[in-house]
Amino acid sequence: xxxxxxxxxxxxxxxxxxxxxxxxxxxxxxxxxxxxxxxxxxxxxxxxxxxxxxxxxxxxxxxxxxxxxxxxxxxxxxxxxxxxxxxxxxxxxxxxxxxxxxxxxxxxxxxxxxxxxxxxxxxxxxxxxxxxxxxxxxxxxxxxxxxxxxxxxxxxxxxxxxx
Numbered sequence: 653x654x655x656x657x658x659x660x661x662x663x664x665x666x667x668x669x670x671x672x673x674x675x676x677x678x679x680x681x682x683x684x685x686x687x688x689x690x691x692x693x694x695x696x697x698x699x700x701x702x703x704x705x706x707x708x709x710x711x712x713x714x715x716x717x718x719x720x721x722x723x724x725x726x727x728x729x730x731x732x733x734x735x736x737x738x739x740x741x742x743x744x745x746x747x748x749x750x751x752x753x754x755x756x757x758x759x760x761x762x763x764x765x766x767x768x769x770x771x772x773x774x775x776x777x778x779x780x781x782x783x784x785x786x787x788x789x790x791x792x793x794x795x796x797x798x799x800x801x802x803x804x805x806x807x808x809x810x811x812x813x814x815x
Contacts, residue, residue, distance in 0.1 A: 672782025677727050679772050683739065684723025686765070690716035711749070718742045726776065729785020733777050740773035 659667070690698040690705050690712065697703045698716075705713045718739060725735035743766045751763030758767040781787055 669783040672779060673729070673784035674782075676729060676732065676776060676781055677784065679769070679776075680723045680725070680727030682723070683719050683769060683773075684727060687716045687718070687720025687723055691720055711745070715742055715746055722773075726773070729781040729787050730790075732781035732785060732787060736773040736776035740770050740777065743767070743770035743773065 685695055689695040693702060693704045698705050698712075705716055707713060719742070722735045722739035722742070725731050726739065747758070747763045747766040747770060751758065751761040751766060754761035754763075758764045
C-alpha cells in the first residue's frame with residue numbers, strides 16, 4: 653500500500669494560482685473594510701469609535717482612501733501590482749509614523765495590522781494577482797504569465813564586451 657502524499661506536488665501546483673487569488677480577494681476585502689470603517693463609519697467606525705475621519709485630514713483620511721480604493725482594486729484583481737505597491741507603502745508609512753515610536757515590536761505598539769498588510773501587499777507586487785482576477789478578463793497579463801526567454805533566444809552582448 654502506497655503512503656498517502658496529499659496534497660501531491662501536482663495538486664499544489666494546479667491549486668497555486670487559485671489559492672493566491674483567494675488570498676488576494678480575502679486580504680483586499682479586509683483592507684477595504686478598514687477604509688470603509690474610517691471613511692463612512694461602517695463596521696464600528698474609525699478605530700472602533702463609531703465615527704468617521706475628518707475629510708482631507710492628513711494622513712489618516714488619505715490612508716483610509718488608499719485602504720478603500722486599494723482594497724477594492726486588489727480584491728477585484730485590477731491593477732493589482734500597482735494597487736498593492738501603493739497600499740504596501742501606505743501601510744509601511746503608517747507603521748513607522750504612527751506605531752514604531754511606541755515600542756519596538758508590532759505586538760507592543762499596536763502596529764500588527766499595518767505591518768502585516770504592508771508585507772502581504774509587497775508579496776502581491778511580486779507574485780501578481782493569481783487566478784480569478786479582472787486583469788485576466790480584460791486581457792492584461794501579469795509579468796509572471798509572460799513567456800520567459802530561454803538561453804537560445806536571450807539577447808547576448810557583442811563579442812569582446814564586458815557584461
